[in-house]
Amino acid sequence: MEPLNELAFDVVVVGTGVCGALISHKLSQRGVRVLMLEAGPDQRANRIQMAGAYVASANRNLSAPYFDGIVPPDILGPDSSKGYYDQSSVRSEQLQSTFQRTVGGSTWHFLGNMPRFVPSDFELYSRYHKGVDWPISYEVLEPYYTIAEKEIGVAGDHDAWNDYLGAFRSKPYPMHAIWPAYGDKFFDSISGRSYQDESDGSARVVQVLRTPQARNSTIYDGRPACAGNSTCTPICPIQAKYDASVHIKKATATGAHLISSALVKKLEVDPKTGVITHLSVLRYGATAESREESLDISNKTVIIAANAIETPRLLLMSGISKGGVGLHLMDHLQGYALAEASEPIYPFRGPITTSGIDVFRDGKFRSESAAFRISIGNDGWGREGSPAKETWKLLLEDKFGPGLRAAVRDRLTRMHRISFSTEMLPEATNRVELSAKVDAFGLPRPKITFSFPDYNKRAFLHAGRVAEWLYKQTGWTQRPLDKLEPSGAGHIIGTTRMGTASSNSFADSFGAAHEHPNLYVAGPCLFPTAGTANPTLTAVALALRTADRLLQLLVP
Amino acid sequence: MLLTGFSIPVDMHALNLFERIRGGDGQYQAVLDGLLSDQRWGAPLGEEELLELLQASTDRKLLARGLTYLWYTGDLLQWTKLAHDELRPESLLTAATPPDFYAGLMWQAISAHPPALSGGYYGHWHYQPEN
Ligand SMILES: Cc1cc2nc3c(=O)[nH]c(=O)nc-3n(C[C@H](O)[C@H](O)[C@H](O)COP(=O)(O)OP(=O)(O)OC[C@H]3O[C@@H](n4cnc5c(N)ncnc54)[C@H](O)[C@@H]3O)c2cc1C
Ligand code: SF4
Numbered sequence: 001m002e003p004l005n006e007l008a009f010d011v012v013v014v015g016t017g018v019c020g021a022l023i024s025h026k027l028s029q030r031g032v033r034v035l036m037l038e039a040g041p042d043q044r045a046n047r048i049q050m051a052g053a054y055v056a057s058a059n060r061n062l063s064a065p066y067f068d069g070i071v072p073p074d075i076l077g078p079d080s081s082k083g084y085y086d087q088s089s090v091r092s093e094q095l096q097s098t099f100q101r102t103v104g105g106s107t108w109h110f111l112g113n114m115p116r117f118v119p120s121d122f123e124l125y126s127r128y129h130k131g132v133d134w135p136i137s138y139e140v141l142e143p144y145y146t147i148a149e150k151e152i153g154v155a156g157d158h159d160a161w162n163d164y165l166g167a168f169r170s171k172p173y174p175m176h177a178i179w180p181a182y183g184d185k186f187f188d189s190i191s192g193r194s195y196q197d198e199s200d201g202s203a204r205v206v207q208v209l210r211t212p213q214a215r216n217s218t219i220y221d222g223r224p225a226c227a228g229n230s231t232c233t234p235i236c237p238i239q240a241k242y243d244a245s246v247h248i249k250k251a252t253a254t255g256a257h258l259i260s261s262a263l264v265k266k267l268e269v270d271p272k273t274g275v276i277t278h279l280s281v282l283r284y285g286a287t288a289e290s291r292e293e294s295l296d297i298s299n300k301t302v303i304i305a306a307n308a309i310e311t312p313r314l315l316l317m318s319g320i321s322k323g324g325v326g327l328h329l330m331d332h333l334q335g336y337a338l339a340e341a342s343e344p345i346y347p348f349r350g351p352i353t354t355s356g357i358d359v360f361r362d363g364k365f366r367s368e369s370a371a372f373r374i375s376i377g378n379d380g381w382g383r384e385g386s387p388a389k390e391t392w393k394l395l396l397e398d399k400f401g402p403g404l405r406a407a408v409r410d411r412l413t414r415m416h417r418i419s420f421s422t423e424m425l426p427e428a429t430n431r432v433e434l435s436a437k438v439d440a441f442g443l444p445r446p447k448i449t450f451s452f453p454d455y456n457k458r459a460f461l462h463a464g465r466v467a468e469w470l471y472k473q474t475g476w477t478q479r480p481l482d483k484l485e486p487s488g489a490g491h492i493i494g495t496t497r498m499g500t501a502s503s504n505s506f507a508d509s510f511g512a513a514h515e516h517p518n519l520y521v522a523g524p525c526l527f528p529t530a531g532t533a534n535p536t537l538t539a540v541a542l543a544l545r546t547a548d549r550l551l552q553l554l555v556p
Numbered sequence: 557m558l559l560t561g562f563s564i565p566v567d568m569h570a571l572n573l574f575e576r577i578r579g580g581d582g583q584y585q586a587v588l589d590g591l592l593s594d595q596r597w598g599a600p601l602g603e604e605e606l607l608e609l610l611q612a613s614t615d616r617k618l619l620a621r622g623l624t625y626l627w628y629t630g631d632l633l634q635w636t637k638l639a640h641d642e643l644r645p646e647s648l649l650t651a652a653t654p655p656d657f658y659a660g661l662m663w664q665a666i667s668a669h670p671p672a673l674s675g676g677y678y679g680h681w682h683y684q685p686e687n
Contacts, residue, residue, distance in 0.1 A: 055657045055671060179682040217678070231671045348668035350681025378681065387628040387662050393623040395621045403603050404624065405665050412666040438579030505596070 001283055004295045007257055008036035011301045012279065014264045014314070017105025018536060019522040019543040020305030022151060022249035024256045026547035030555050034116045034256040039263035040076060041068060044245045048084060051237035056361035062109045062234040064100055072440040072446060073370030076101050086435035087448040094489030099307050099333050103260050104244040106307065111352065112214035112241045113233065113534040114154045115373070118165040120362045120430065121531035128367040131425045131529040135500050136509045138167060144541035147173040152242045152540060153220045156212030164209070165362050175217045176212035178226065181378035182354040183345030183416060184208070185468045190473040199365035211356045211375070221246065223390050228350035230379070265443055267302070274516045276302050282441060286384035290441070292455065301518050301550065303424040305543070308492040308525035309497050313446050315496065322515055323506030326433055328426035328494035329448070330530040333456045335488035336419040337467035338381050339476040344413035348387065352379040361532045369458030370422040373532040374466070377417035387412050418470060420463035421489050422456045423532045432495055454485050460484055491535045493524045510549040513544065521544055558597070559605060563663050570626040574619065585628045587615045632658035
């Protein structure tokens with residue numbers, strides 16, 4: 001292992017998820033010397049084997065491809081309910097979303113939906129007296145959205161999205177939209193109908209839109225077009241879906257230095273100036289044996305891009321809490337509705353969702369209940385009825401032979417799911433703190449306090465009514481659900497939010513910490529409110545803006 | 557064909573997996589031999605006649621269900637979790653192999669493909685499958 005202090009660098013980036021990787025690339029491209037430190041191992045060479053390991057794995061969970069038999073599982077892919085987060089045992093009060101510790105971070109297992117926030121998301125308080133306003137507007141971020149879409153490679157329908165819910169687009173998407181799933185055509189045929197929304201008395205035109213996706217609809221950036229392998233979460237075997245290894249490769253090609261299996265456990269702060277002077281870095285090798293190093297960074301810049309759980313955890317382990325570190329933890333709480341289509345719709349082929357309904361992402365009802373985004377599924381009943389489970393049920397009904405084959409075909413080709421993701425409000429009580437319990441490295445685990453707020457419960461009822469209306473329009477038979485339980489979307493947001501001063505936030509809109517002159521943070525942890533869009537595109541747009549600011553400061 | 561609705565040869569791999577799950581010591585080979593040598597087996601059977609044949613013993617029905625499930629899904633763990641009560645597995649196998657999973661007949665039955673192995677081209681999901 002090369003001692004860290006022997007490396008020459010101007011900026012150190014902690015975490016190589018998409019935000020850390022893109023900032024590293026943008027800086028190193030302009031000659032800034034970047035050191036990237038990543039807590040997880042480097043598994044980039046094993047993509048195909050990892051996809052195989054996933055299908056053969058015991059429980060096919062999100063982390064299944066990434067276990068390597070060396071690093072303890074809760075270090076690689078922290079399980080949300082057991083082992084890593086210390087939180088309530090009541091499921092509806094748990095944060096159910098997790099992340100991936102590996103070179104490239106959580107985009108390895110993300111789905112890849114890439115909608116932008118809409119203008120009202122930045123002004124929730126001014127418009128609806130809920131949450132807070134962002135210190136920047138949609139207009140300020142718009143140019144960075146276009147760069148983000150190009151960098152990541154987003155496939156989308158520019159004309160359909162331009163000015164939708166007030167979100168203008170100054171440039172087209174770099175790729176045409178991903179073709180919709182066969183079953184989406186049944187929703188296309190009802191697109192444009194009017195829904196009388198009891199929630200605020202308005203009539204809404206329900207338009208079915210192709211969801212913008214970080215998934216190639218053609219060969220792009222040296223990666224192939226999607227072949228419809230349907231394992232985007234937790235791994236795309238052919239990298240048609242974007243993951244941050246793309247920008248890590250670009251960053252190292254332009255001179256950035258990557259050190260994997262290097263966990264930053266503490267920042268040393270000069271109490272007088274607030275400057276971060278040293279990083280304590282725990283380095284472990286193939287034998288899991290670790291070594292601690294102290295990296296001198298007093299005249300350098302440090303960017304923490306370690307996601308909305310690990311960023312506040314690292315700050316808290318370093319004694320940094322001012323500006324609400326750890327507070328306002330959010331996710332997009334998800335619910336679903338299920339139906340049997342009246343004819344085969346042939347799911348389980350292609351990306352797991354290709355279209356959605358976005359009109360409920362804004363409206364007067366937001367002063368009472370959460371906005372939500374609807375995804376039209378292409379994966380049967382999702383977690384509620386896997387093909388294997390349904391086959392077993394038919395066997396229990398004594399089906400065999402041609403009768404079984406016909407019954408399997410009939411049931412499985414007609415299963416359909418609509419899911420909805422609701423916006424959580426920033427509440428100081430939903431938070432990340434340090435637990436007295438320790439992880440595999442002996443460091444405090446994140447203690448999570450979380451809830452299923454009434455604001456979201458009302459949105460579940462609202463979205464449930466919309467789903468019922470949609471299935472009525474298609475003429476399909478909806479299946480009754482026995483519970484109203486939220487699940488996590490994987491969208492971990494808040495905890496070091498941006499704002500105008502340290503009295504209301506940790507950082508400014510560039511991610512610069514108010515109280516620490518050489519410290520920046522990047523990622524969805526900066527969001528003051530959660531909106532309803534999957535967060536990564538917005539986090540990347542913000543990270544690109546941070547990189548621009550740093551280039552202005554560092555490159556004469 | 558009788559069990560799955562597909563023309564596939566009887567496959568000892570699935571039988572071995574079944575033995576392992578049930579902690580059997582070769583007795584399922586005997587159950588299978590018994591079934592295959594039953595004179596009604598092989599003749600064209602209606603649904604009810606087939607069931608009658610399988611119901612001849614609990615082991616026979618269990619084996620038929622288990623093997624059919626394995627052929628359809630290649631999916632040991634889902635099975636042992638779901639079918640725990642009925643099969644009372646003595647050992648929970650912790651993994652199938654990717655080829656087991658990819659070979660599952662259910663994907664053919666529904667004109668789809670096993671996850672991670674589409675073998676398809678861009679956009680195939682947009683069309684009604686050919687078969
Ligand atoms: C199932 C699922 C589906 C999702 N789908 C979507 C989607 O469709 N669209 C969307 O926009 N978003 C989606 N997301 C969310 C998305 O994955 C994240 O928003 C995004 O990956 C966050 O990127 P990041 O760079 O901020 O953090 P991460 O990608 O989590 O990267 C942080 C990195 O920092 C490293 N790190 C942490 N602590 C330290 C430390 N102390 N020292 C050194 N390194 C450290 C970690 O190992 C990790 O590699 C999904 C998430 C999940 C779980
Ligand atoms: S559908 Fe398959 S090929 Fe396409 S992005 Fe997802 S995993 Fe990759």
